Amino acid sequence: MTRYIPLALCLLVLPVWAGLYKWTDENGKVHYSDQPPPGSVTKSETVKQPKSASPGPAVAGAKPSTAPKTSAEQEMEFRRRRLETAEAEAKAQKEADAVAEKKRNCERATAHVASLQRGGRFTRPGPTGEQIYLNDDEVAKELVNARKSADSWCK
Numbered sequence: 001m002t003r004y005i006p007l008a009l010c011l012l013v014l015p016v017w018a019g020l021y022k023w024t025d026e027n028g029k030v031h032y033s034d035q036p037p038p039g040s041v042t043k044s045e046t047v048k049q050p051k052s053a054s055p056g057p058a059v060a061g062a063k064p065s066t067a068p069k070t071s072a073e074q075e076m077e078f079r080r081r082r083l084e085t086a087e088a089e090a091k092a093q094k095e096a097d098a099v100a101e102k103k104r105n106c107e108r109a110t111a112h113v114a115s116l117q118r119g120g121r122f123t124r125p126g127p128t129g130e131q132i133y134l135n136d137d138e139v140a141k142e143l144v145n146a147r148k149s150a151d152s153w154c155k
Contacts, residue, residue, distance in 0.1 A: 102153060109150035116143040 023037035024030050031037070069077070116122070122139055123131040134142065 106150065106154040109146060109153050113143065113146045113150050116146055 019034060020032065021034070021036055022030065022032050023041045025041060116139060122134045122142065124134060126132045
């Protein structure tokens with residue numbers, strides 16, 4: 001008994017794939033069939049397009065078909081939209097990171113200018129790692145450089 005179930009399902013599914021045609025013969029009798037009408041019939045219509053029917057040839061400048069998309073086309077559309085969204089999010093994240101980095105650098109440069117303006121003793125590491133104290137001229141040069149840096153970062 002269970003071996004007949006797949007056969008019954010196949011018989012139920014097959015008509016779904018077929019197209020449905022309606023035509024009237026010369027005697028006025030209406031016919032319905034899954035086969036296209038014979039060539040001698042003058043009045044016919046397609047009630048349901050067959051699933052395997054391919055669209056007609058593309059004409060230059062013609063509007064795209066509004067026929068329903070296949071599942072593969074829908075999947076490709078979904079993946080394309082998801083990729084575009086991911087790229088847009090990555091670009092926005094990169095821009096936000098750049099703005100945050102610029103803000104941090106501006107704050108650091110401004111703090112460096114403020115510390116140089118307060119005065120005091122400033123050191124710089126020497127070639128062998130020892131601390132070298134800056135004299136007043138070197139501090140003034142460092143202050144000029146720090147202001148240039150702060151101006152460039154804080155625009």
